[in-house]
Amino acid sequence: MSTEKKQEQTASVEKRLKALYDLQTILSEIDRIKTIRGELPLEVKDLEDSIAGLNYRIDNYSREIDEIRKNLAGEKEKINNCNGLIARYKEQLDNVRNNREFDLLTKEVEFQTLEIELAEKHINDYNRAIDNKTAEIQATKEKLADHTHILEEKKAELEEIVSETRQEEESLREKAKALEPQIDERTLQAFKRIRKNARNGLGIVYVQRNACGGCFNRIPPQKQLEIRLHKKVIVCEYCGRIMIDPALAGVADDANLQ
Numbered sequence: 001m002s003t004e005k006k007q008e009q010t011a012s013v014e015k016r017l018k019a020l021y022d023l024q025t026i027l028s029e030i031d032r033i034k035t036i037r038g039e040l041p042l043e044v045k046d047l048e049d050s051i052a053g054l055n056y057r058i059d060n061y062s063r064e065i066d067e068i069r070k071n072l073a074g075e076k077e078k079i080n081n082c083n084g085l086i087a088r089y090k091e092q093l094d095n096v097r098n099n100r101e102f103d104l105l106t107k108e109v110e111f112q113t114l115e116i117e118l119a120e121k122h123i124n125d126y127n128r129a130i131d132n133k134t135a136e137i138q139a140t141k142e143k144l145a146d147h148t149h150i151l152e153e154k155k156a157e158l159e160e161i162v163s164e165t166r167q168e169e170e171s172l173r174e175k176a177k178a179l180e181p182q183i184d185e186r187t188l189q190a191f192k193r194i195r196k197n198a199r200n201g202l203g204i205v206y207v208q209r210n211a212c213g214g215c216f217n218r219i220p221p222q223k224q225l226e227i228r229l230h231k232k233v234i235v236c237e238y239c240g241r242i243m244i245d246p247a248l249a250g251v252a253d254d255a256n257l258q
Contacts, residue, residue, distance in 0.1 A: 014230035017204075017244050019182035020191055024204045026176045031201050033165045033172075040158040047151040054144040061137045065130055072126040075119040082112040082119070187233055187242075194240055204242040206249035215239035 089105045089112070096102045180188060195203030198214065205213030207227060212219060217238040219227075227234050228245045235242050 013232060014248065016183050016187060017230060017233065017242075018248055019179050020187065020204050020242065021206070021244055021249050023176055023179045023183070023191075024195075024202065026172050026179070027195070028201060030169060030172050030176070033169050036165060037158065037161050040154060040161065044151065044154050044158055047147055047154060051144060051147050051151060054140055054147065058137055058140050058144070061133045061140070065133050065137075068126050068129050068133075072123060072130075075122045075126070078119045079116050079123075082116045086112045086116075191242060194235075194242065198239075198241065202241060204244060205236075206244050206246045206251060208246075212236040212239060212241065212243060214241040219243070 086109050089109045093102065093105050093109075096105065183191070191203040195201055200214075202214050207213060207219060207224060208216070210218055210221075210224065215236060215238050217236065219236075223234065224245075226232070227243050228247075230245075230248065233242060
């Protein structure tokens with residue numbers, strides 16, 4: 001490869017690394033803005049999910065009460081039918097012709113009486129169930145009202161913070177988008193992957209006191225030299241972050257390299 005080609009390649013790598021570091025700086029600023037918002041977006045989402053769950057619970061209780069009321073009506077109808085049969089059987093008892101008919105009718109009256117007692121027990125159970133579920137609905141509605149009030153406050157707080165930082169964030173995102181074409185696709189994707197997995201969101205760091213600026217593990221002198229030459233993209237063997245020299249990052253050498 002000719003000297004001119006080598007210089008062009010070095011310049012290209014240096015340009016890409018500089019653009020990548022500038023991109024990191026912008027993205028770190030966006031991360032700072034998100035930090036200002038704190039946990040509010042997650043809190044809002046959790047409250048919205050909780051409110052949806054409470055509404056679903058209330059709907060379920062209401063459906064269960066409707067079903068119980070249908071059963072309750074059925075038991076009351078059953079009692080009316082049983083009373084009608086008892087009245088008829090008692091009327092027939094006045095006209096029995098033998099003991100066998102008397103015994104059969106008496107047993108029918110007893111059976112219908114037991115059916116009424118059972119239906120009344122079911123009615124009492126259903127009424128208690130309705131009372132319990134009504135109380136649950138009331139308690140859930142109170143909880144829902146509290147959650148709704150808190151959600152409104154959290155949303156207002158979040159909107160205030162977002163409105164204060166929206167213009168700045170949009171400007172930063174536009175700058176970041178404009179930088180991406182200056183970086184080759186392979187390096188850009190690697191950077192995004194590293195940044196996503198990094199605890200502090202740093203995908204590219206500069207050398208600090210002979211160590212990686214991300215994980216602070218010591219870098220051998222030979223590798224430091226390679227980093228300063230800007231001939232290729234070099235990553236930390238410990239944390240995988242892309243590394244550049246302080247000068248390219250715009251940091252004075254004597255403050256970071258011995």
